[in-house]
Amino acid sequence: MPPAIQIDQVHKFFGKLHAVRGIDLTIEQGEFFALLGPNGAGKSTLINLLAGLLRPTSGTLSVMGHNVVDDYRAARRLLGVVPQELVFDPFFNVREMLRFQAGYFGRGPENDAWIDEILEGLGLTDKANTNMRALSGGMKRRALIGQALAHKPPVIVLDEPTAGVDVELRQMLWQFIKRLNKDGHTIILTTHYLEEAETLCSRVAMMKQGEIVALDSTRNLLDRFQSKQLKLKLDPNRLPEELLPLKRAEENGYVTLGITQTGEIEHVLTKLRSADITVKDLQLTEADLEDVFIEIVRGH
Amino acid sequence: MRGLYTLFKKEIWRFWKVSFQTVAAPVMTALLYLLIFSHVLESHVQVYPGVSYTAFLIPGLAMMSLLQNSFANSSSSLIQSKVMGNIVFLLLTPLSYWEFFVAFLAAAVVRGLVVGLSVYLVALLWVDIPVTHPGLILAFAFLGSAMLGALGIIAGIWADKFDQLAAFQNFIIMPLTFLSGVFYSIHSLPPFWQKVSHLNPFFYMIDGFRYGFFGQGDISPSISLSIVAICFLALSWLTLQLLKRGYKLRG
Numbered sequence: 001m002p003p004a005i006q007i008d009q010v011h012k013f014f015g016k017l018h019a020v021r022g023i024d025l026t027i028e029q030g031e032f033f034a035l036l037g038p039n040g041a042g043k044s045t046l047i048n049l050l051a052g053l054l055r056p057t058s059g060t061l062s063v064m065g066h067n068v069v070d071d072y073r074a075a076r077r078l079l080g081v082v083p084q085e086l087v088f089d090p091f092f093n094v095r096e097m098l099r100f101q102a103g104y105f106g107r108g109p110e111n112d113a114w115i116d117e118i119l120e121g122l123g124l125t126d127k128a129n130t131n132m133r134a135l136s137g138g139m140k141r142r143a144l145i146g147q148a149l150a151h152k153p154p155v156i157v158l159d160e161p162t163a164g165v166d167v168e169l170r171q172m173l174w175q176f177i178k179r180l181n182k183d184g185h186t187i188i189l190t191t192h193y194l195e196e197a198e199t200l201c202s203r204v205a206m207m208k209q210g211e212i213v214a215l216d217s218t219r220n221l222l223d224r225f226q227s228k229q230l231k232l233k234l235d236p237n238r239l240p241e242e243l244l245p246l247k248r249a250e251e252n253g254y255v256t257l258g259i260t261q262t263g264e265i266e267h268v269l270t271k272l273r274s275a276d277i278t279v280k281d282l283q284l285t286e287a288d289l290e291d292v293f294i295e296i297v298r299g300h
Numbered sequence: 301m302r303g304l305y306t307l308f309k310k311e312i313w314r315f316w317k318v319s320f321q322t323v324a325a326p327v328m329t330a331l332l333y334l335l336i337f338s339h340v341l342e343s344h345v346q347v348y349p350g351v352s353y354t355a356f357l358i359p360g361l362a363m364m365s366l367l368q369n370s371f372a373n374s375s376s377s378l379i380q381s382k383v384m385g386n387i388v389f390l391l392l393t394p395l396s397y398w399e400f401f402v403a404f405l406a407a408a409v410v411r412g413l414v415v416g417l418s419v420y421l422v423a424l425l426w427v428d429i430p431v432t433h434p435g436l437i438l439a440f441a442f443l444g445s446a447m448l449g450a451l452g453i454i455a456g457i458w459a460d461k462f463d464q465l466a467a468f469q470n471f472i473i474m475p476l477t478f479l480s481g482v483f484y485s486i487h488s489l490p491p492f493w494q495k496v497s498h499l500n501p502f503f504y505m506i507d508g509f510r511y512g513f514f515g516q517g518d519i520s521p522s523i524s525l526s527i528v529a530i531c532f533l534a535l536s537w538l539t540l541q542l543l544k545r546g547y548k549l550r551g
Contacts, residue, residue, distance in 0.1 A: 014551070051391075051392055052391070053391055053550055054550065054551045055546070055550060055551070072394065073394035073396070074394075076392060076393060076394040077394050079392075083388050087384060087386045087388060087389075088384070088386055089381065089384070089386045089389070090384065091313070091314050091317055092310075092313070096313075100306055100309075100310050101393075103302060103303065103307075103309075103310075104303045104306050104307060104390065104393035104394075105303065105393055105394060106302045106303050107302070108302055147389055148392075
């Protein structure tokens with residue numbers, strides 16, 4: 001079984017700007033994969049290279065074993081891309097657009113049932129005959145996603161699908177995408193909402209300045225950088241000598257300690273007790289992908 | 301083939317959904333030209349013996365409308381989807397560059413033929429004109445609309461904004477059509493301007509097309525047909541090269 005996506009040593013220059021710097025990445029079929037990175041990291045460039053909207057300066061990219069340049073027809077049939085910008089054709093209604101889009105991929109009336117399924121999954125059924133121009137921003141975003149799915153591609157790339165989208169639509173969208181993933185579709189997602197990546201994706205790549213700076217399962221990334229934070233309000237407000245190395249910050253009368261395991265709390269409390277310091281308040285917070293992200297992006 | 305057919309169908313629908321603007325309006329314009337020019341010149345000008353000025357004008361106006369609308373169809377569709385950004389949905393598909401070309405070209409030909417035919421049919425209400433060589437009429441109508449359809453694709457790909465496309469239309473297409481002998485025979489021009497007119501490919505389209513109706517023209521229809529065919533092939537080749545390279549479409 002070929003990987004859903006295989007990227008080997010891909011470079012992309014725009015004039016002198018080295019936007020993508022030798023990326024290697026393999027995404028297996030059936031994965032729910034997140035591509036994270038600050039603005040300008042090269043995420044969209046990488047997606048556009050996969051989609052054939054851009055051509056690599058060097059290196060190769062393939063979709064389920066089909067090279068996106070030499071064998072672009074097969075590669076594009078297997079790939080559905082939701083672009084970041086809210087674009088639409090003002091001449092047609094939603095159903096017409098979806099039918100045309102499927103038609104470009106060689107799919108005819110036999111595909112109509114799938115189009116109904118998309119319309120329903122995205123909550124667009126009652127807007128099916130509405131002109132694209134007349135849709136609200138959220139509805140246009142749904143139609144945009146529908147267009148990328150119209151030919152039922154096994155590999156789906158969503159470039160910032162939830163940018164500027166309300167909570168209700170986000171929930172519904174993820175439910176639909178999760179169902180597609182369950183049905184065997186590979187999902188690749190770029191997002192700024194790290195908690196989305198954390199809850200949905202099994203693996204994460206973080207990009208910075210055209211390079212992948214971290215690539216691991218979400219769990220491992222969290223574990224690797226995990227530091228639980230223990231916030232304490234103490235009386236008197238001082239730390240015993242032994243605990244000073246754990247101190248991370250101090251503000252508003254709270255002192256923050258970094259620990260790796262919950263079991264360490266006992267050790268901290270014992271030290272405090274033996275130093276005759278009373279704990280007035282205690283909060284324990286877990287690091288999330290955002291902390292990992294910030295740490296990695298800062299570190300490189 | 302379904303991909304190509306879908307794109308062709310979409311391009312037809314696109315202009316048909318706004319047919320007041322894309323078909324009725326140019327027919328109206330052509331008829332106004334016909335009304336005004338024939339009213340002013342009918343009694344003063346006779347270009348060919350036995351052919352009234354109004355009759356002379358009709359094939360020229362029909363061809364002019366056909367050419368302008370073929371150009372408008374492919375160029376405006378492309379510039380609109382480029383400016384709106386929705387061209388990305390075409391670029392993501394497995395359609396090859398020649399399928400893209402054929403679909404846009406075929407839709408431009410259909411629009412050109414629909415408008416040209418409508419001008420001709422409506423003008424028939426005023427004056428009857430003979431059809432001497434229907435094969436030539438069809439050949440020039442087809443080649444003319446295809447040539448302008450290809451030119452429209454080039455302009456649509458090249459232009460980044462509506463303003464640039466309007467410049468292409470107003471500073472290249474319009475002068476070439478108006479100076480091609482739609483309203484006059486180039487034999488009425490001084491020798492120098494006759495020579496200049498021979499450099500204008502639109503002249504051959506108009507003259508050859510008109511020859512199909514009256515059996516007379518400024519130049520042999522076989523020469524015109526060859527020149528128009530060569531121009532069409534050259535423009536098609538250029539368009540295909542641009543599309544193949546992804547010029548201004550794929551980075």
